Amino acid sequence: xxxxxxxxxxxxxxxxxxxxxxxxxxxxxxxxxxxxxxxxxxxxxxxxxxxxxxxxxxxxxxxxxxxxxxxxxxxxxxxxxxxxxxxxxxxxxxxxxxxxxxxxxxxxxxxxxxxxxxxxxxxxxxxxxxxxxxxxxxxxxxxxxxxxxxxxxxxxxxxxxxxxxxxxxxxxxxxxxxxxxxxxxxxxxxxxxxxxxxxxxxxxxxxxxxxxxxxxxxxxxxxxxxxxxxxxxxxxxxxxxxxxxx
Amino acid sequence: xxxxxxxxxxxxxxxxxxxxxxxxxxxxxxxxxxxxxxxxxxxxxxxxxxxxxxxxxxxxxxxx
Numbered sequence: 001x002x003x004x005x006x007x008x009x010x011x012x013x014x015x016x017x018x019x020x021x022x023x024x025x026x027x028x029x030x031x032x033x034x035x036x037x038x039x040x041x042x043x044x045x046x047x048x049x050x051x052x053x054x055x056x057x058x059x060x061x062x063x064x065x066x067x068x069x070x071x072x073x074x075x076x077x078x079x080x081x082x083x084x085x086x087x088x089x090x091x092x093x094x095x096x097x098x099x100x101x102x103x104x105x106x107x108x109x110x111x112x113x114x115x116x117x118x119x120x121x122x123x124x125x126x127x128x129x130x131x132x133x134x135x136x137x138x139x140x141x142x143x144x145x146x147x148x149x150x151x152x153x154x155x156x157x158x159x160x161x162x163x164x165x166x167x168x169x170x171x172x173x174x175x176x177x178x179x180x181x182x183x184x185x186x187x188x189x190x191x192x193x194x195x196x197x198x199x200x201x202x203x204x205x206x207x208x209x210x211x212x213x214x215x216x217x218x219x220x221x222x223x224x225x226x227x228x229x230x231x232x233x234x235x236x237x238x239x240x241x242x243x244x245x246x
Numbered sequence: 247x248x249x250x251x252x253x254x255x256x257x258x259x260x261x262x263x264x265x266x267x268x269x270x271x272x273x274x275x276x277x278x279x280x281x282x283x284x285x286x287x288x289x290x291x292x293x294x295x296x297x298x299x300x301x302x303x304x305x306x307x308x309x310x
Contacts, residue, residue, distance in 0.1 A: 045277075046263065056267035063280045102290075106283050114276040121272050219284065226291035233298045243306055246299040 013092055016241040019232050022225040029222035036215030043208030051205075060118040062208060066216035068111035071139060072174055074104030074220065078146065079171045082164030094160035095235055097167060098150055099227035103220060105143035112136055115188075123187050131180035132188040135173060142170040156235070 011017045044062035051058035085093035116126045150163035181190045266273040
């Protein structure tokens with residue numbers, strides 16, 4: 001790496017630099033996640049009062065909403081990294097997309113399963129083929145498709161490109177998920193207004209929910225950075241620099 | 247979710263906490279599944295990194 005490089009950003013295109021920075025940052029995200037989630041769990045499960053309509057059943061919200069949010073946030077990361085990889089032919093961008101996809105799939109799964117466990121007592125059913133639920137399920141299949149297509153080629157670059165194209169096509173699903181509760185009649189409740197004088201959520205619920213959202217996000221980045229490290233190391237296993245980090 | 251009573255530290259019993267006001271069979275599995283998924287998410291990349299490093303070390307030692 002050229003020490004006198006004027007464009008600091010270009011360093012992120014250097015595998016050893018990305019590997020090193022990811023390794024340095026990951027533990028910090030992990031500690032932040034542990035603190036935030038611990039505080040969120042205390043507030044969410046213990047100190048906040050039951051909902052006036054849903055009793056204690058609403059407490060699934062503290063994992064359902066962060067998971068659902070991460071499922072979509074992660075897909076944007078996959079899509080943006082894929083676009084960068086396709087446009088600038090940046091191999092590391094593809095590595096980031098590949099590293100993020102399984103994480104995104106796991107949070108999509110969590111959003112679906114926790115939603116299902118919430119739906120049973122409130123709606124009377126684990127599942128309905130409703131717009132919000134169906135589009136979130138499609139998101140899960142998009143992740144699976146991306147992962148499968150990426151691995152389907154002998155040549156890694158072909159797999160990277162094919163997966164990236166699929167990821168970009170799938171972006172159309174994100175606004176569909178977001179607006180599904182507006183565009184279609186849905187069992188799923190609409191968006192809740194978090195802030196302002198007409199906020200629709202009590203502070204005792206909002207604070208733990210925000211703690212959990214930030215906690216999950218930090219956890220996500222801690223895991224993503226570790227996965228990026230593994231992905232970079234695997235792709236670069238024959239490069240000389242790897243001798244210094246193993 | 248509508249505006250509930252604005253109480254910060256409502257005292258509740260351990261029993262109330264464990265039974266989740268009758269919703270225990272929905273709330274606790276959700277939290278347990280989330281915990282399992284997150285722990286797996288932590289362990290998978292750590293294990294993969296460890297294996298990769300071992301493999302790279304092995305190859306270096308055979309063919310430095």
